[in-house]
Amino acid sequence: MRLVAIVLAAGVLLPLAVPASAQSTLDAVRKRGTLVCGVNGAAPGFSMQDAAKQWQGLDVDLCRAIAAATLGDATKVSFVPLTAERRFAVLEAGEIDVLARNTTVSLQRSAGAHARFAAINYYDGQAFVAPKRLKLTRVSGLADKTVCVTKGTTHEFNMAAWFSLRGFTVYSLAFDTQDAMYAAFFAGRCQAVTQDSTALAAAIVQSGKAEDYMMLPDIISKEPLGPYVRNGDSPWLDVVRWTHYAMLEAEEREITRNNVDGKLEAKDVNVQILLGVRPGNGKILGLDEKWAYNIVKQVGNYGEIFERNVGAGSPLKFGRGVNALWTKGGAMYAPPLR
């Protein structure tokens, strides 16, 4: 079986994430003692192994935060790299507990009998990168040209929609994996490559040839990215959703990895509730009351994970933009954790 092969190749022996009959993913995770997280694996800033074979990224840190919340230990995660095409089938088959794979949230992916998104952990948008020597200034300059794209993604749909609306034609060259897509692009098989702006920027930075390429200024879609869980297990959806919101709340309350122990003494009721000094949230989620404390202590708040993975503390240097807190002009807003 493909997943088992991947897992074995990674040197980790695991049972399947959830027996098909089980309703409660939370119970299964606890019993197993490890969270199984489906990730991209080749997306700098979101999920990738570094040179020291350590997993890094915004999605990786979300997985670690869920492990901290449910198991009290952020390191108890097995990461399973998945292709875009197979990701939902793997989730629905119960082979992973959560899919955190820079996946766009949309109606047809989050309705019906199958998966549900739990939150939005990154607001992105689709862009295009082309070689500077083509001297393109806008996406419309790609009319009648060939663009490399990943098969089965919303990018394929958005690109066709954008060109069709403007009466232009574009040739799509579709690949199963991002690696194959970028390899084809750098080999000159297409005049441009399209993906979410962050993934594009990461790939170009990583190529070491950033000075030869440019991102065209048009952003052609909304791509809100978020973790998905199986339908019908709402307690587990709640755990994933409020794990993300706890990281936002910690940022808004200025609680960091470094100061969280001191904040246990805070007089602010909101801080006391978040950190479990005043109990209630943990019990209702089926977690230890220290769940959010463990997230912040072991992983950090949302701003910290943003900065180290994609922001100023990373090679990517993305600004917060729409991903800033609502108090700072962005769209990151957590409902009250009380």
Place this chain on the structure above:
Amino acid sequence: MHPLARLLVSGIVSAVLLGLGIASAAAQSAAQSPTLDAVKKRGRLVCGVNGALPGMSLHNALGEWEGLDVDLCRAVAAAVLGVSTKVDFVPLPADRRFDALRAGTVDLMARNTTVTLQRDAAQGVQFAAVNYYDGQAIVVPRDSTVSELADLRNGSICLTRGSTHELNLQNWFRVRRLSVRPLAFADESAMYDAFLAGDCVAVTQDATALISTFVRRNKAAGVRMLPDIISREPLGPYVRAGDTGWLDVVRWTHYAMLEAEELGLTQANVDQQRRESHDMLVRNLLGQIPGNGRALGLDETWAYNIVVQVGNYGESFERNLGARSPLGLRRGLNALWRNGGQMYPLPVR
């Protein structure tokens, strides 16, 4: 490119799109939903509302229901039954609202209810979306020169003593290294009396409570709310847990109204846009490109029915709470994300 080649390529593009559509349709048959089935069979939606809150849900002097929550209920009826008027509104007191929902007395509760962790994760109910970002707000006299909260530095602000409002306000000014002079009262009534008597230059409380008070006191025309919202009170509709198909219907009804606003579709132009638009985002939303309706277990005209019968989110906001209402609220946090607000339509595709 040769015209024939162009035709061929556009055919390939269409085939790709068709392929995506088929793939998603195959993967996404609608979920089983007892509530959706029941509403369809009954031919009416039963919506739990506040009933006494101007702007959100009120049975007005003409005996008509009006408000942002009322419009959300109507939009759900338009989506499910094709007719926005097929709604029975049931006013619910705050302390009974969740029980009424759990007991099945209502299909949906749209009662200016704050979304919180302990309510969302509680047994039996879940929120479907946030349809209004409320929070602590500040009101000034309409003829005041103040246009935003920072303009009130060193000013006196009426508030209730020992409330979270006092802490939030002090905190807001402190983190900005500004000062403010709170004028604290033991009860709300005395606070509003003092403000109306001119003892302070502003008064602060949750926005909906402020609105409600000034409308009830018949003073709404003389005051104005500043755009700053300084605490989080996100309000949204709740449904019973375990009926995710129904949660989807309510959630995507709200997002369809937002998407319509973002795409510029209004009650007035939606018929023309439906006939003439080549924008696939428009055609997707209005059902000419099928798939959304099927995924939700609704007719493919579900979102068209919402827009033509109820309007987009901005239209509903303006007539109930905004410039075209007695309340005169600005969009603020409830503006689309592109305009600096929190309303972000998740892709309806």
